[in-house]
Every structure is written in structure tokens, then in C-alpha cells.
Amino acid sequence: METELLDLSLNELQNKLQNSEISPVELVEASISRYQNFDKEINSFVSFNSKESLQKAREVDVSRENGPLAGIPLALKDNLCRAGYATTCGSNILEGHRPPYTATAVKAIEEAGAIIVGNANMDEFAMGSSTETSAYGLTRNPWDTERVPGGSSGGSAAAVAAGIVPAALGSDTGGSIRQPAAFSGVVGFKPTYGRVSRYGLIAFASSLDQIGPITRTVEDAALLTEIISGHDPADSTSLDQPVPEYHGNINPKPENLTVGIPAEYFGEGVDEEVETIVRQAASDLKAEGAELVDVSLSTTEQAISAYYVIATAEASSNLARFDGVRYGPRAQEFEDMIDMYSQTRAEGFGAEVKRRIMLGTFVLSSGYYEAYYGKAQKVRTLIKRDFENAFEKCDLILTPTTPTAAFKLGSRVDDPVQMYMNDVLTAPTNLAGLPAITLPVDANSDGLPVAAQLIGPSLSEQMLFDIAYLLQELSPWEPCSAPLKE
Amino acid sequence: MKNEIVIGLEVHVQLKTKSKLFCGCSTEFGADPNANTCPVCMGWPGTLPVLNRRAVEFGMLAALSLNCEINQDIKFDRKNYFYPDLPKAYQISQYDMPLAEEGQVEVELDGEKAVVGIERLHLEEDAGKLVHSTAGAESYVDYNRTSVPLAEIVTKPDITSPEQAEVFLRSLKQRMEYLEVSDCNMEEGSLRCDANLSVRTPEGELGTKTEVKNMNSFKGVRKALAYEAQRQKKVLSSGGEVVQETRLWDESEQITREMRSKEEAHDYRYFPEPDLVPVKIDSKWQSEVKQCLPEMPEEKYERFQAEYDLSDEATQTLTASRPLADFFERALTGDVSPRSVSNLIIADLKREMNERDWTINDVNITPENLAALARMFEEDVISSNVCSELIAELVESGGDPEAIVEERDLKQISDAGELEAIIDEVINENPDAVEDIRSGADQAIGFLIGQVMQKTQGQADPGQARKMLQERV
């Protein structure tokens, strides 16, 4: 019963709730039970509010007017602010930090009736690709608990994969939704930059960050995206464009569709099995009438360097405010003001965050700015142009989401550059501000999910949902929870 | 001749928009500590700035009044440094695409005119304030001022004396007050000024400059710069070298002190603020703002000269501040003459204001009241004494002067019949004075007029009294 419930899509859950086939209490109880049975092992949550969620489930009215998510349990990545609830970014420096306000996207899902059961684990300040850098312990991949779930939204992806919640919100700066979704066998969507308000998302790199959904199905991703999208006067970078009803309008039309296949995303460094599986997905689309064309994204190689310069530069500035003066713990012992800053930050931040702050500080320093930050911005412009040129030849681009399937815990933590290569297929879309969706299409020989990524032009959300839905139907992978043993 | 002293100023002008530069909090001065704050200006994690377009418009007005070119494309940048009064640990400012550039202001000192170039004007947010406890080692932070909009105005190194620096600042203040975009109160910190100063070496080369900070009044600026110029000259003439450094003006000791050397200078790591989008100032917006540009001091001066028959000095005084000039013009109702209104303002009203250390905005007398007084005085209804006293009274407590004159029976006695009996009385009571006048001591007539005024509680027309006394004696 329990597994069955949590394998249903948001839409199916909503129908059953309204037909009184199930109650919100049963649903939240199922979620709590999955959490209690599995989360000791996978550690996908940093906080889980069983009692309060049950209370809300008892009170909720699931009639349609109360929103498309009324009575449905969801999880938030631990960097999305909710008034009064600890939001820590997986960091000691925000231990116990309770924001005085709620993020716009969080408000949207609350208004849609969702019951937020807790905050999902993440790499500290979203800096990582394995959810191994959280101050609250690492998260394990539900498909193979000796492997990482990906990151930085690894807790969100693992919680959905483990069937603890049907969906969660994450954030994507260089692949932080798509890479863990791919590793964990779930769907992840990064909207067009500005489609979803960033107000209340604790920033990693402001010009790249975007909130998006992690779900088990493409339809659910469309529904959640529809709910959290829209112009927000509190975010000057949010787009003032109407939000279509993505979910209700899913209509896959492979005829007249041209799919671009960029050679740079299939070459060296990409696992052979991954390549075969993703190329098969392309063939599946072709069989339905789509045309496949070769496109070139020649800046892909420089993209990862540009990404790490820009992201760390912005992060060094965004994270400077964590000084122990206004919130978060302050060092107990210090000599003077400067020492208070140093000690607080030395104690509060983990190694990866420190590494990136130092890198970002360096690339902005006088004398180095042009050589690093200035050059990276120029590369960013070239990357955008690269995509624009490609989209003159095709409607969307199909690539693997990650070079490999989930890797073993601890296998890359000591090699930052190797770890950074995880973002190589996802970060260019952030630099270009484009929307991209990932969905599992098959399993590799180890039984691990392998995902395909669809990248579209700015604001092509609907087309991405349409074609991803088609691929979901065509591919051998069936949306499901990971087979965790109790 | 080459200038002996070269000065450039960096002036921060607090713009008095109702709300802050990047959030909706009030900018009101003097609220309880941290009352005017919200998650945005407190820099809470996850919050984002939203530009106050009104502040951009105030900045545009300020720039136009300094004859600057407004840039069509502007953007904001982050200036990164750590300090507890800076909640985000960066200040949102403008680095390489400021609001305006290339302006100039004419200044006049001792009858000599000079032009001070304006390098740029940009917008940025203010920081909070540290409050140090008197007892312990604690410091507290008041974030009310955080994110209040500032216009930073940087002059070219065109200023050639400390006195000229002061004149420039006063002219800047006058302009901002005319625009009603800032109070420019140096004591309250709504105008802050830093200076770069260098002097010519004995060889005639321009020397190394120092930066002078912490000058808290117009006079302070003049004195600090005069001190610093002397200090540098002394260093050079004794064969030493001026060190590039930042120095603080010590008001109590009247000296500048070393604060930090160039080596310790910050690297602010400016980069474009990714939370804000670049702003386009199209010609439509610019012309809308231009239309709000009021008559500026020079223009008002010219017009007053042309329209009203006043002395240069009176025109200067009246146009020194826009509220005073407005008060004057609002008092020109009916057929009252500009000259008598001007006289009452300059002689009486300004005296009352000075005594109380008030501005024109603090007085309780209205322009209409003043017009009524001027008219009564012109028509010889009241004496100049009564007029002065009524101005003093109305400045304090307000009221209808015509009603008061009626009620208290303060009308001037200029009717010869009414005065005759009093004049007789005064002559009879003061035979000595009468004798003095007869023997040629004319000043004694003043004494007798005084006696007449006393007996009439100041209501006698002194001219009429003099005339009658002269006839009788």
C-alpha cells in the first residue's frame, strides 16, 4: 500500500485525494513511515517534521480550490527559506538559522496546498556534486547505498528516489538539480534563468542559480514548474512573462521536430555505456519521426573553466555576509573584530566552501580580474552564441546529463578537479540561462539509472516537457522508487 | 600661474527619498535603532535588492543641476569589504557605468569666478552605524541608515584653495536644497566630504596627494584642507617627501592624523551586481525628469534682478535658499511692493530666525501674514516698531496680523489732531530738551520723539511726530 501510494504521480495522488480513495493523513503517514525505515541509511533529510506534518494533514481540505498540491507531502532543499524553520544550507555557519521570511517559490507551493515535511540534505552551500560536503553528514544513493546520490540537491533527489516524498524542490547552479536527479533515477528540471523567482533561495552564484523541481515523472515536473514560475517584483532578474499551463498542455509531437546532437557532449570522458543508452534515446525519437542533426557546441571545453571562475567569484561575495554578526553561530573566542570574523568563518565553513571562496576572491582581485573574471564573462557570451547558432539548426539538444552513472562514495572527494568534471555537461546551460530537463532512460549493467538531458532555447519549457514526456513513454525506464530494503 | 594647491573632492549626498535604495523601508532620520529595517536591508540570506527608481530620478536631478551628462546605460556593482555596519559585506555601488559624468559648476570667491569640473556622479547605498557602549567593550549596530540612497559626487582636481572648496560645497548644498533631493546637513551626516590634496614641490612639480577624511562641517573642510596644505608644504620645504596615505581631521586638535597608508588600502574586488539588471535611461525618462528640474539659484537670481526692484545684496540673500525665495514670492500679493516685503524679510524675519536658529520652514508666520504687515506698513496703518514686534510675535505663535492690529488697537497715530495733545504734553514736560533744540542741539529732537512714541505705545507715526515737534519748537 505504502510503496504503491508513493509511486503515484502528483496528478494521480490529487485525484485519489479528491475521490477520498486516500486521505492526506494516510499519505503523510506513508511518507513518515518511509522516512523512518530508510532515512537512517540514506540520510536524505536534515530536518523532518513528522508531528507537524500530520497535524497539517488532519486539517487540510483537499478540495480542488485549495490548490493542485493540497494534502501532498513535499520536501525542500535546505537552502530555500521558510519563515520560522531552520534553513542551514548544509552548513555549520547557519546552524539553527531560522529565516524571518519565506521564499517566493516556497510560498507558491504552500499556497498550492503542499505539506512541507522537511528540508533535504545538500552539499554545503550547494557546492558539490555528491552531497558529501554537508555539515550534517553525507547522503547515500537509494539505488546503491555505496554510491553518491549526486549533488548538490542530492537530498532532494534521494528523498524522491526513495519514495519518501513524491517530489521536492532543488536548486541548480551548474547542474545541481539535473546531476543528482540523473544519479538517482528521477526527473529534474532547471527552468530558464528568471522563470522562477530566486527570492528566498540562499545564493551560491546569483547569475546562475535557479530553483526547479525534482520529481518521478515529467508530468509532475511540469506541474511543479507551473506552480513555482512567474514574475516576482522582489527579484529584479525574474522574467515578466506569462506562465503557460505546462502540465495540462503536454502534447508530444515528434513530427517536424529536429533534435540536435552535439559531438562535444558524447566524446572523451563520457562513459561508453552512458553514450550508448543516450544515443538509443535519440534513435527512439527518430523512430517516432524526429530528425536528428549534428550540431556543434565548440565552447563546451572552456565552459567548465568559465563556470568555476564566475560561480566562485559570485560565491565569494555572496558568502561574505556569514560573519556571525547578525545570525548563525559566532566563534566563542576571538581577539578583536577581524579575529571574530576569521574564527567564525574558519569554524563555520567546510573545506570545499573555503576552497571556492578563496578561488573566487582571487579571480576578482585587482590585477587578476581581467585575466580571469573578465575572460570568463567573454567565454560566457561565446557560449550563449554557440547555443543560439545551434538552435538555428534544431529545436532542442539531446545529450547525456552526466558523463557517468553514480560513482562510489569517497571516490572523488580528494580530487576537486575530477569532481568538477561532473558539471561539464550541465554547467553550459546555466551560463547560457537556458532551460534543461533530465530524465532516466535506462539502467546500466550495474542496474544504475542513466539519464538523458534535453536543452531548449530560452522559455521553451513546454516543448521540453512535451518531448521529455515522449521519451519517458518510449524509453525502457519506468518511473518508480528505488528498491530499498528495510 | 600654476596653482600652488590642487584639491579634488568626493562628496556623499544622502538623497531624501521616502524609502531606501533597494527595499521599502523608511529613510526617516532619528527612528529607534533598527526600527527602519527589513530582511532585505539587513542582508538576510536569500534576499534580493530591488532598485528604487525614485532614487535614480533624484540622482538624475542632482546630476543635471551640476551640468552632468546622464548616461543612457547604467549598472550597479558590488564593492566588497568586511565591516559590521555593512550587512551583506558588500556595498551596492556603481563602478564603471555611473549614472552621470562630465559636469561643471561655476563658483565665485572674492569676486573671482572659477569652474570646478565634475568627474562623475553615481548612486550607492549607505552603511549602518556602530554604537559603542560606554561601559564595556561591546559595540552595537544600528542598521536604520543601511541602504539609504547616496549620490557620490567626485570633482576633478580643479579646486585651488581650501576657501574655494568650502564655496563649492556651499554651492552644492544650495543646489541640492533647491532640488529638494537632500538636506545636505553635514552635522547630521546627510552630506559627507572627503578630499584629495596635493601641493606643488619647490621644483614646481605637482606633489604626492593625501586623502583627508572626517571633516564634519563646512568650516571643518576649510580648516582641515588649510592645515593639510601647510603640513605638506612644511614637509617639502624641509626636504622631506609627502607619503600617499589617508589622514583623518581631528576637530579638537585641529590637525590631520595618519589613518592608513597606501599599502593597507582595500582591494574592493568590484564586479557587476548579478542581482540587479542594467538600467536603461532613455530620452523619454530623461526628459520627464528634466521637466521636474526647478529654477536653479543662478536663474532665480537673474529673474529676481529683472522682475523686482531690489538691491544685489537683497536678491542674493533672498535667492540663497529656495524656501526663502518662495516665501518672498508668495508674500507678493496684492499691490504690496517687492522692496518692502524684501525689507521685512531681510531686516526682521531673518533676525528672528537667526535668534532662534530656525530656517524659514520653522517659522509660524505665513507669507500672507507678512504681505498683510507690509501692506499696513506701506499704508501707514502701523508703525515700523509695531510691524517688527508683530513679526517677532507671529514667527513664534502665528496669527492674523490684521485682526491683532484691530483688536489691540495698534494702528499708527499720524493724524495731527490726535497727536497734538501728546506733543503739547511732551513739550511741557521736557523744557530742558526744548531749550537744547532751540540752541541748536538737534539730537534732542530724537529724545522728544522717543517720549511721544512711549506715550503712544509706539503707535505714533515718528515722521509726523518729528514734523510737528519741529514746527512747535
Ligand SMILES: [Zn+2]
Ligand atoms: Zn529594508
